Amino acid sequence: MDKEKIRRLIRDGQERLSSGGYIERELAIDHAFLAETGKVAAIIGPRRAGKTFRLFQVLGELGLPAERVTFLDFSDLSLAEFQVGDFELLAQVAAELEPRADGAFLFDEIQEVEGFESGIRHLQNKGRRIYLTGSNSTIFSSNLATSLRGKVLVSELYPLSFTEFLRFKDRAFRADPSSEERAERRRLLDEYLLWGGFPELAFATSTETKRNLLDSYVDVMIFRDILERHGLQGASTVERVLSKLLGSFTKEYSVNRWYNDFKSRGLRVGKDGLYEIVRHLEEAYVLKSLSNAASPGGAKKAYFLDNGYYRPFLDRERDRGKLWENAVCVALLRRGENPGFWKTDRGEIDFVTGSKFIQTTIELTEANRERETAPFAQAAATLGEHAALIVTPDDPPSWF
Numbered sequence: 001m002d003k004e005k006i007r008r009l010i011r012d013g014q015e016r017l018s019s020g021g022y023i024e025r026e027l028a029i030d031h032a033f034l035a036e037t038g039k040v041a042a043i044i045g046p047r048r049a050g051k052t053f054r055l056f057q058v059l060g061e062l063g064l065p066a067e068r069v070t071f072l073d074f075s076d077l078s079l080a081e082f083q084v085g086d087f088e089l090l091a092q093v094a095a096e097l098e099p100r101a102d103g104a105f106l107f108d109e110i111q112e113v114e115g116f117e118s119g120i121r122h123l124q125n126k127g128r129r130i131y132l133t134g135s136n137s138t139i140f141s142s143n144l145a146t147s148l149r150g151k152v153l154v155s156e157l158y159p160l161s162f163t164e165f166l167r168f169k170d171r172a173f174r175a176d177p178s179s180e181e182r183a184e185r186r187r188l189l190d191e192y193l194l195w196g197g198f199p200e201l202a203f204a205t206s207t208e209t210k211r212n213l214l215d216s217y218v219d220v221m222i223f224r225d226i227l228e229r230h231g232l233q234g235a236s237t238v239e240r241v242l243s244k245l246l247g248s249f250t251k252e253y254s255v256n257r258w259y260n261d262f263k264s265r266g267l268r269v270g271k272d273g274l275y276e277i278v279r280h281l282e283e284a285y286v287l288k289s290l291s292n293a294a295s296p297g298g299a300k301k302a303y304f305l306d307n308g309y310y311r312p313f314l315d316r317e318r319d320r321g322k323l324w325e326n327a328v329c330v331a332l333l334r335r336g337e338n339p340g341f342w343k344t345d346r347g348e349i350d351f352v353t354g355s356k357f358i359q360t361t362i363e364l365t366e367a368n369r370e371r372e373t374a375p376f377a378q379a380a381a382t383l384g385e386h387a388a389l390i391v392t393p394d395d396p397p398s399w400f
Contacts, residue, residue, distance in 0.1 A: 121148055136229070339358075
């Protein structure tokens with residue numbers, strides 16, 4: 001890439017930073033620690049979850065004007081020819097435009113540059129602050145395990161929490177809301193559960209627009225993050241696996257049964273290939289498979305990183321209990337809880353973390369109370385005492 005084009009791209013990025021507003025996200029970044037240690041900040045998570053605008057928020061947190069920052073979005077076609085060797089030229093041009101050393105580099109979707117880690121290391125050696133985003137959970141753990149080992153602070157950004165969703169809707173509720181406010185809050189929660197927390201959908205007003213947005217997200221995920229990234233052929237197999245997972249969401253799934261089903265219908269698929277597709281979906285922040293704390297080597301449960309993934313594939317009205325359960329799972333992941341579940345022939349607990357047993361239900365009544373609470377004591381007998389919670393959408397926990 002030539003010097004003049006890089007100069008123009010930097011100017012374009014600065015203009016974008018100057019013109020783009022943002023709504024603050026809850027993900028905290030310790031800028032003082034990064035400055036003291038010289039570490040690179042990496043923000044990873046699903047595409048369209050808001051990572052780009054979290055970078056815009058970095059600009060305000062650092063108190064830097066746009067002209068002192070180099071911002072490049074590597075998912076932009078204008079940067080398709082950028083190669084790892086161009087980072088050296090980028091550093092030269094950036095220094096010419098901004099000779100002061102307290103500026104920053106903001107790089108969006110860095111995984112689009114093959115071998116990016118050596119280029120980032122080159123910039124890091126020059127003492128500049130660096131903030132990256134990426135849409136693959138392994139890109140930093142695998143690539144940065146070499147030249148950038150121990151030099152990166154990784155944070156995960158998920159789609160909007162319900163608190164953030166309300167902020168995007170410009171709605172706030174008192175600690176002691178009226179009955180009318182409670183009804184409005186529940187209406188918004190139902191919208192959040194049904195459509196998910198991707199930021200663009202919070203602003204969309206028509207059902208058609210929301211459906212089109214979600215269709216486009218799934219298309220990009222399948223073709224760019226799965227097929228192109230891993231050199232796979234045949235979107236139909238990925239779509240079949242995704243449909244199987246969607247049909248199993250919040251439930252246990254069996255790749256072996258899928259394999260037998262596909263084989264009986266004359267589809268040419270390999271069992272290892274099916275497992276590989278599931279792994280790629282997890283790496284692309286589409287899916288999270290939870291293990292059974294009562295039988296870690298047994299079947300896993302399928303949860304999705306946003307309820308909105310269901311929309312393009314399911315036309316029927318969603319089971320709201322499952323939507324609530326899935327949203328609670330994502331809330332736990334957002335907090336870094338890394339949940340599992342507990343299931344034996346004696347009962348089942350939706351989520352088990354290091355300190356909590358959590359059941360989810362749309363409504364807690366005298367009719368279902370015993371069923372929901374009985375497994376707590378059973379699980380404690382083998383896993384030890386945990387705080388026991390039952391969470392409902394009428395009274396969602398503060399961390400939701």
